Amino acid sequence: MTAGAAVLAAAVGVTATALPAGAESAPPRTDRTVDVQLLSFNDFHGNLEPPQGSSGTVEEIQPDGSKKKIPAGGVEYLAQSLRTARKGHPYSITAAAGDLVGASPLLSGLFHDEPTVEAMNKLGLDVTSVGNHEFDEGRKELTRLQKGGCHPKDGCYEDGKKFRGADFPYLTANVTDEKTGKPLLKPYSVWQRKGVKIGFIGVTLEGTPDVVSADGVKGLKFHDEVETINKYAKVLNKQGVKAIVALIHEGGLPASTSYNYNCDSPGPGDGISGPITDIAKHLTPKVDALVTGHTHQAYTCTIPDPSGRPRTVTSAASFGKLYTDTTLTYDRRTHDIVRTSVKAPGTANHVVNREQPKAADMTSLIARWNKLAAPVANRPVGHISADIAGRGANAPESPLGDVITDAQLEATKAADKGGAELALMNPGGIRSDLAYKASGGEGDGVVTYGEAFTVQPFTNMMNVIDLTGAQLLTALQQQVSGPNAADPKILQVSKGLTYTLDMTKSGADRIVKDSVKLNGAAIDPAKTYRVAMNEFLAGGGDGFPVLKEGKNKYVGASDLDALTAYLTAHSSASGPLDPPKADRITIVK
Template identity: 40%
Template structure:
């Protein structure tokens, strides 16, 4: 017989078994949808790994890192994309222009093809995209072998153009229309969970002062923020859940680092940011060659602001997270990743491309064109230097004869001197790296008063404020002048002499400059007042090669006397 206590317990358990089971009502919350944006800027045709980059370390030291080159960039991009269903690769301008010989000699066709193979989808124009004019830029987009420069297109193979889309929202032609599309739209996923991101691409408004004026003739470069804001309604109407601005304008940090900080950022990008529509949540910048990441909500930039530095040293890995139901941007962050020198593996398609062009350029690059008895360094702040003076001397020598223009003096913008020269044998590759733009030499007549005016312009309040340094028009041998930048504006240049004699304001002088400066480049509009212009098609690089062919001793940088009180 069952005991009463046991019986009661059994009946209780049986009753419990018949009751409905209640479980907590937890509402399932879907994870955010993450979109990865991989960003580059200022690649400048560095198909092969550039010189090691020196980085400031957190402990106050310095370290040099080998990084970059198209193969390593492509491999790094591939590694970063792994495991990410939603990823896009973009760039913020100056992909081409001021490029090493392997790319520049071939009109940057191999760099465009390398970016195709890297999987780039959108690329804003930068100032250097206009170095050879808008017709050549359009050829970079659409391909073909039409000739717009002195160099021969399609010299190695047919050119198919960019499979990515160049964006130029603030670049208007004479018809008032953009010379290339202003925006792009990318959809990630499908159905109700599809995320759409709009992209606006543009260069800096000041592009016309940085490029050979003949390359931008007839173009208008509009205000960056006004242009971007005007495009927001269009992209929203197309379904954009957020908008990313690819802008070729940027800032700098107090030290060049691995680019994951923002403290002390300054520069021309900062006044633009607060003017942007709140719908533009993310800004990928460039131009200054400095790497930085300002996370969203930082005191410097309320929206995410990034730059990957220059030359393919870094790739920026941005992550944007969206609500899967409302598609609202929930959060975003970014980091700069050092590309390295092979650690991410290889990219065979890009490697075969680079090897093909390396073999094509090798005999040209290795040809010894002259000799210097000592190194001719450039000045990092674009002041007078042995390298700049050496170029000025070569320009005068090439145009001194009457049939070539009868020049009496030469002036070269030190901003265009890209590297210094080593001592000893100088190869064509060395010379090309120093002056990669291929500018023609133009001889003109200026009065002494006009000459003083243009010398003053380089030290004008406007130019000094824009550059935050004292750049120089480096003169040829026999031409000297003194400066005092603390004197009143347009009265800072004095004691101007040619072969020891004071320059007479009323006399005329034959002056040779490159076609960039002749057209008013670097804000030196005084050169546009020159008369009796002669352009015999002499390229500045060719003049330099001819000058150093018999061997030269670099000049001392003592033709500009800086009399500014310390």
């Protein structure tokens, strides 16, 4: 294949695999190979209903270079898309790369994500790796999701029905028990049909303890992704399984946010950066394809393995808005994947559009759980005059981030409520927009408890701690340095706190120290400030270790309670809340 043809093929997708040594120029014989369809997705996060606001759209590059937003997602459409894609494929596998649950909207989160596991069973998921959010409620809850049984505190949600657990295996190859050293659940799984064997190894990011509460990962160790996968690839080979797919809950950052962007331009893998690129370059050639996640980005790339051969690396964005269709050409003689061939329709991300028919069984599932959730979910808690962007905001500071931090400050500023002077919020904890007209179709501008829950589903308790001005400045610097240097995590800040972020500089120098002010006064490094934040941040989560140094901790109401109380107090049907200007952080580019 010429270099030009390879680039063109990469724009639409490549197959994963490797011909026997010395046979690279010969096409595989049809009587000894079989095409195996691999359908995959990631980071579903319990979005059974279509995600609201900008969280429920994907961006598509048009032939003229312009970009178009397409509404997408919802399990009724995801199930229909997968079932349609499987037609005509006698060998078809459906796999996922973690975070199927956790940080879920109320319809799933209220019931500890049992509805999502039930939906995954129905749509035919074969295997998944774990993601960091599978540990939000700890190892015991993850084990229950796998094995079944009613919730230890809330019990069974429907009379006469016991939760049966996941029909598919959760793979935890790099998550081990501190005492025994054994994987928490299965490290790998082998899919078999008519002599075809494909092994799946599932891992989550090694840095999971940095992005999950300490209680969620207590008693567990998280190991290096490359070392773990390479170890189990050898184990599978010894069992005669030569075709291997790695399901990795770690991802990359493509140069474009459009799902159909060619990240192999100008050359293989040149259009993508981030942790997955280093992982892909070091994973043993025994692994034939990588299905990834975590960054919520969309890409189908080709990154050469250590031997220099092309290997696909894919991710299907998040919330069930896309699925990836990869063709694995299986050689029955070598029992391996032919990685030198290229097929135009083979590997590509596809939009889960909402113009297709809904899967009737998913409609029934949603209706059943909605009936159970209705008394809680439909309670109005506020009114807004327009969409308030949060998860989908394209700037470091989001309007919804301002609302949330103002709500947290208001909930904790009284002397007997913590005495907070300012509030900080991690951007990853904002899970959705607040949409003026929600997908459920209830009254325009009405914010229900269910919608507020979708924005803040973790129910983290508010903490107020003492930080010196020097520690506060360090926290701001940690947004763009250390673990966050490559992928900045810009904290949302409450009213009164302002500063300049100079993106023309690098690392901690991006924070212009003299610009950091509280209510117009420069931050005094020697002074002590009372700072409100959720318990996850107070524990140093998301790469902010300095916040663990806070003293005189006060524990208040939950972040969700703070948000709903603020919306109720500051809005009404005749006086809805307007989106804030999001002008607290000045950006220099």
